Amino acid sequence: MDDGFAEYVAQRHLRLCRTAYLLARDWGTAEDLVQTALAKAWVAWRRIEGNPDPYVYRIIVNTHASWWRRRWRGEVPAESIPETADPRDPAAEVADQAAMWSAIGTLSPRQRAVVVLHYFEGRTLTQVADIVGCSLGAVKGQLSRALIRLRVDPDIQAMNLERVQR
C-alpha cells in the first residue's frame, strides 16, 4: 500500500517532528509521536480525502494529549533555575529563551497545541479548530488564555524579549 504515503512521509516528516517537538519538548518523544501518528494515518490512508495534513496533525495533537494525561507530572525537571536573570547579563538572552521555553511548557496540551499550530505552523484559527476538534470560539479562548499565561509568567515578565529578536 502506497498511494503517495511514502512521498508524504518523505516530504513532511521533518516538519511534523518539529511541531511534535514543540508539543512534547523532547526529540525522542517527538519522533515517537510522529511515527505513531503516521502509522495511524497509514491505516486510514485510503480513506483520507484531500490534504492529509489536518488528519495527521489531529492525530499528533490527540496522541500527545493522551500521552500527557498518562505521564506522571509530580516533579518536572526545569532547564533553568527559577531565579530571575539579570537583563544586563551577557547570558540573559539565552536565559530569556529558556524562560520562554519553560513558560510554554506550563501551558496545557490543548493551549500548547493551539499556540504551536497557529504561530509555528501558521494555521488560521479556523484550521486550528478543525485540527484540535473544537469550535472556533473555544480555540480563541484557549489562545487568549495561553497568551495571557505566557505574559504573566514570572519568568516571562523578567525576560527581555526585545533582545531575542535578531
Place this chain on the structure above:
Amino acid sequence: MRHTESDLRQFLTEFGQDPAGGEPSAHLDAIVRRGRRIRRTRRALTAGAAMAVAVTAAGLVNGLPAGPPRADKTSVAQRPADSAQVDPGPKLPASFPVVLGAEKFDLPLAYSQRFATMGVGRTVIFTPTSFSTGYKVVCDDPQAWVVIEGRGKGGEPSGTAGRCKTPVGGHHDQLSAPTDWLKHPQSLQIWVFPADASIFEAAKAVKDCKPTLKSKGCDENTVSSALRLPEVRERLSAEVGERPGNWAVGVYDRPAGAE
C-alpha cells in the same frame, strides 16, 4: 506588553530545530510495520467485540435480556446457561412432561430463544440430541396467538396453533420424528400474533372459516386451524406488522445417548 506575537512566532521557529543539528530521519518501514500492528490490533478488537455482541444479541440464555432479533430471520438456539435471570420476560418451564401410554418422564430444557416482538415469523434452529424432543412457546400475553410449524415423520409440514395460554407446543418421539432428526440441525418456524389481531377476519377471508370436527361454527378451534395456512399468516403479518411483545420458545430434549 513585554513581547509581541511575532516574537513568539520567531521563538517557536528557532526552538523547533534539533539542538544537536541532526535532523530526524523518517523510517518508512518502521512506520508501516507499526501501522500493520495497529490494524491487526483493531481487527482483533473488532472481532472480539462483534463476538461479544453476537452472544448478547442472541439472547439465547434463558432469562437473560435479549435484543430483538430482526423479523423473519433465522435464530440459532443455544443451551441455557446457569446464570441469574435479569429479564422479567415469560418464564419457560424447566421441564416438559411427557406421557407415552404408561411411560411418563420429564424432558429437561435444552435450548431456548427469546423474542421481544411479535407479528412476524421466526425460525429457530436447534440440534436434537434424541428422538424425544419437545417444544413449547410462552408469552407475556397469554391471549396472544401462536403458530408453530415443523416437520412430520415424512418431512411433511407438522405443527400446532392456538392461544399462548394453552400452552402451545408439541413433542416428537421415535415414531413421529423425521428419520433424519438426529443427523443435522432441525428448525421450527414460529409466529406469534397479538391477541387483538384480526384472526377471524383473516381466517374467513382465506378459508371461509369452515367448522372443523372440534368446532361448532367459526370458533377459536376453527381459526387456530386456519392459522396453519400460510395465506392466513401472511395476511395477518401484513396487517399487524412487527410490534413489541415478549415471548420465548423452549426446546426440551433428552441428553445425548440417554435413549
